[in-house]
Amino acid sequence: MSDTRIIDVGEGAAIPSKSDWGLFNAWTISIIGALAAILYLVIAQPNPYQRLLVYLADGVVITFQVTVMSILCACVIGLITGLGRVSRNKAINLLASTYVEIIRGIPLLVQLFYIYYALGRFLNVHDLTAAIIAMSVCYGAYMGEVFRAGITAIDKGQTEAARSLGFNTKQTMFLVILPQAWRTILPPVGNEFIALLKDTSLVSILAVSDLLRRGREFSSETFLYFETYTMVALIYLVITLILSKGVSIMEARLSHYVRR
């Protein structure tokens, strides 16, 4: 069993290479296609699509809110967990590891139910708050692993060099290791962001009036299942594409900044 293949990933492999066709790449095709489809449907068949779009509007806002809040909280939790996982303090390390193991072992849908309906009996939180807590706690654990991987990926020599220059442990981590780790961390974290955005559709189970819930309300009343879910899917696609573009722009910036 010594099948070692060396895969040459080249310089800056994390950044997707630009297609040879210039503007004509997968992202532009998808976003223009999705926007054109929405526009076409709304103009060609204002009834029901225009009515549908108006009905879904506040759901989009809620989905957006849950996504942004959860991403922010999950990043903070993820960073703390990641640092805990590489800590030499055994208690902190154990705590962080246990958190990751437990949360990763429970499906997000079950966590949502648990926080809102099971813990809700003792601690009555608002549905939106419960949704954001569940999403952040779950994705915080996932991101903690990404952060840990990013931190451990930095060459040991960096730590040694920083320490020999008189930096203490804290300074080494925050001034030397983390700034370099960002570059490796960003692509997988970007993937987590996009996964999180899509998973916010699960919060509709708590009767949060997000995009999916609004769509379900509309279709259950009008029986226009095809029209409703086509529109819901297109809107999710547009939001996801915009987010993924944001992430890749950030990646490009960082790679420019730390070009080796």
Add this chain to the structure above:
Amino acid sequence: MKRLFKSLLLVATCAVLALGVAGCGEKKEEKKAEAPAAAAPAAPKTIVFASDAAYPPMQYMNDQKEIVGFEVDVIKAVAEKAGFKAEFKNVAWDGIFAGLANGKYDAISSSVSITDERKATMDFSDPIMAIEQILVVGINEKATDLAGLKGKSIGAQIGTTSYFVVKDVKGFKAIKTYDEVGLAMEDLVKGSIQAVVADSPVAVDYTTKKYADKIKIASVLKSDKVENIGIAVKKGNKEVLDLVNKGLAAIKADGTFDKIKEQHKMK
């Protein structure tokens, strides 16, 4: 090499186990499929009814994972009288009508209220019984009608007539829709919402049994139209509709229907 062998062995063991379990599962299913065929050599027509079995006391799951309830017993009696075999399938409420339109089952027996909007996309049997919309509130709530609940949150099951009653009423803080009426009641009990609108049999069941000490009926939401529940079939499915109507008329005529009502302590 030894390691490889070990892991291969492990994989093989897992595969054998998985196959074994799957095999057992299959056998059980086969048995199930055989039994009805053997019992009924004449093979009467089987009609599959979709039920959202989260709607006590009309249709719900018992401990043996069977769909039971008032409407289930009614349909079983109807089947006996009209000479067909009734089979029940647990289907989530949201999407139950789409499944009917796509031909996944023959009929819906899930306390479906007969409305003009629904009549446009499906056909209904004769009414089984009339129901009313009930406002359920917390045990300490003083408001007795919708107007008294202005500025508060109210809930109902998604896509039900209970939701349609309140969806256009202005002045609520929020109108929340739940996948199951039980989740709405749960949210009311824990105080996230202040009221739930539900069908009368369900409201009575929840306020007298499960949460008798936590929630109560505030009032009946008066309507100028009588709301009936019936069996829904795909538009134009006269065969099933005729069978159901025939059986329904028969059990109402000979008193079986009233007996079932009495058994379930329905008003």
